[in-house]
Amino acid sequence: MEDNFLFDFHIPEEEETFTNSKKDVLRFLSDIGVDTRFISYTPSKIYINNLRFSKFSRRRQNTFEEKYPDIEVIRSSLFQEMATNASRELSDTLKPQMKVYIPPNANPLIEIILEPYTRKYGLTLINDGNSDYDVKTSDKTLDMEVHSIISEIFSGDGIQFPRKDDEYIYPLIKISNKQINDFFKDRIVEDTFDDASGEFLDFLDETVIQYKFNILKSVEYLEKNKNAD
Numbered sequence: 001m002e003d004n005f006l007f008d009f010h011i012p013e014e015e016e017t018f019t020n021s022k023k024d025v026l027r028f029l030s031d032i033g034v035d036t037r038f039i040s041y042t043p044s045k046i047y048i049n050n051l052r053f054s055k056f057s058r059r060r061q062n063t064f065e066e067k068y069p070d071i072e073v074i075r076s077s078l079f080q081e082m083a084t085n086a087s088r089e090l091s092d093t094l095k096p097q098m099k100v101y102i103p104p105n106a107n108p109l110i111e112i113i114l115e116p117y118t119r120k121y122g123l124t125l126i127n128d129g130n131s132d133y134d135v136k137t138s139d140k141t142l143d144m145e146v147h148s149i150i151s152e153i154f155s156g157d158g159i160q161f162p163r164k165d166d167e168y169i170y171p172l173i174k175i176s177n178k179q180i181n182d183f184f185k186d187r188i189v190e191d192t193f194d195d196a197s198g199e200f201l202d203f204l205d206e207t208v209i210q211y212k213f214n215i216l217k218s219v220e221y222l223e224k225n226k227n228a229d
Contacts, residue, residue, distance in 0.1 A: 018067065025068060026119075032063050040083075040115045047074045049083035049116060078183055085174040086113045093169050099124045100169065101133035107188060109180055110137050113171045138168040141189060143177040143201070146212045149219055151197040161223050176212065 016031075018024040022043070026036050029046075038054035040047040046064075048056050061073050090113075100123055102111055114137075117123045126133050145163070152159050164170060172180070177191040192198060204211050 020068070020070075025071065028067060029064065032060050034060055034064075037116055037120045040112045042112065042115075044070070045072045045074055047076070047079050047083075047112060049080060049087075051075070051080060076183070078179060082109070082175045082179055082183065083113060086171050089170055089174050090114075090117065094121050094123065095134075097122045097124075098135065099126055099131075099133040101126045101129060101131070101136040103129065103136065106137055107139045107141075107172060107180065109175070109183065109188070110139070110171050135167060135169050138165075138170045139172065139189075140170055141172045141177050141180065142174055142212050142216065143189075143191065143193075145173055146215050147193050147197055147201060149215060150200060151195070154197055154200075159219060159222070161226060163219065163223055174213070174216070 018028045020043075022041060025046075026041060029036050029039070034056050035054050038048070038050040039056065040049055048054050056073070056075075061075075064071075064073065094117060098121065100114060102114070102125055104127065111125065114123065114125055118125060149159055177189045180188050181191060193201065201212075
C-alpha cells in the first residue's frame with residue numbers, strides 16, 4: 001500500500017535573514033558555531049581573541065565571509081597574545097553588569113579588548129562622561145607601570161602602594177607599548193622614556209628577556225602579601 005499522500009510532501013524552511021547590524025552579525029556567528037565571547041566585534045573587523053575557545057575555524061570563517069564579505073576577520077597571533085594578557089588582569093577586576101567609562105581620548109585598543117566582555121560579563125561600555133558609571137579605564141601600559149616602579153626605586157623612597165586606583169580598571173597594564181604600536185602599525189604610545197629610569201629600561205630591553213612581566217609580577221606579589229599581613 002502506498003504511503004498516505006497527505007504526508008508525502010516537503011514544507012520548505014523559511015530562510016533566516018540577517019542584516020549588517022551588530023546584533024545580527026553576532027547572531028550569525030553564533031548560528032555557525034562561533035563562541036562570540038572570545039571575539040571582538042567592530043563594524044568593519046572581527047578580531048579573534050582566542051582561536052581555540054572561539055571555535056572560529058577556517059571553515060566557519062569562509063561561511064562568515066560568504067555572508068559578510070565586507071567584514072574582515074583578523075586572526076592575529078599578536079592580538080590573541082594581548083587579549084590573553086589583558087584577561088589575566090581583567091578577570092580579577094571586572095564584575096558582572098559593571099558600567100565602564102572609556103574616555104574619548106583613550107587608547108583605541110581598550111574598546112576592542114573590552115568589547116567581548118559585554119557578552120562574558122554583561123558589561124556596559126560608556127563613552128559619555130556625563131552618564132553614570134562604576135569605573136573608568138586607564139591607559140597605563142606594562143611599560144608605563146614598570147617605568148613608574150623603577151623611578152620610585154631610583155628615587156630612594158621605595159615602591160609605593162597601592163599600585164592601582166579603585167576608580168579605574170587597567171586593561172593594558174600587562175600589554176607592552178611595542179605590542180600596541182606593532183598591532184596598529186603606528187606610534188600610538190611612546191615607547192621610550194627620557195630619564196635615568198628610561199635609560200635603565202632600554203639597557204634591560206637589550207639584555208634580559210621578559211623582565212617587565214617579571215618586575216610586575218614581583219610587585220604584585222609584594223603588594224598582595226603586604227595586604228595579607
